[in-house]
């Protein structure tokens with residue numbers, strides 16, 4: 693703040709220097725280019741996928757995920773529920789709606805999808821803002837409490853995909869991981885062998901990625917996740 697007014701009160705009316713004008717024009721055009729390229733990038737760059745968003749209360753979403761997980765809980769040959777690290781494995785019907793809930797500090801439950809089927813993945817948080825980063829694919833979504841994000845996803849390869857939280861959410865953020873399992877068509881229903889194979893590489897992939905905060909998690913992903921890829925549609 694100046695104590696005395698400027699001697700030339702109409703300083704802003706002085707003619708602009710040619711060089712300055714040149715740079716203003718360059719910066720303006722560059723800004724326009726970046727703005728429109730941001731939209732173009734959505735189509736040609738395979739960046740973030742389109743998704744739908746709905747309002748939902750955390751309580752209602754948690755209840756829906758729980759009911760859904762209970763209905764499609766995977767069972768092994770002996771009729772016992774399949775779990776990995778105390779997290780239930782859920783096998784939804786091919787091509788159906790899938791629910792994943794984010795909360796401090798986990799993604800719940802573990803879902804098992806079939807390769808080649810399109811699923812509608814419903815994502816929400818029940819406490820804080822989290823990030824959903826699917827490794828090693830380029831799928832990143834901010835997950836907010838109160839909003840339900842719906843993504844259409846078609847896995848193109850089988851394997852175990854790690855989910856890491858890439859939105860700092862607290863003391864346990866680096867441990868916040870989850871898993872999406874993709875199995876070959878027809879191998880899902882009631883087969884415990886499909887559940888066991890590839891579990892370990894997937895666990896490593898998810899954990900390593902999470903430690904890095906998801907920024908370069910793809911490079912550190914485990915062997916199973918490394919071969920796998922998912923497409924978005």
Ligand SMILES: [Cu+2]
Nearest residue numbers: 822857861868
């Ligand atoms: Cu988090």
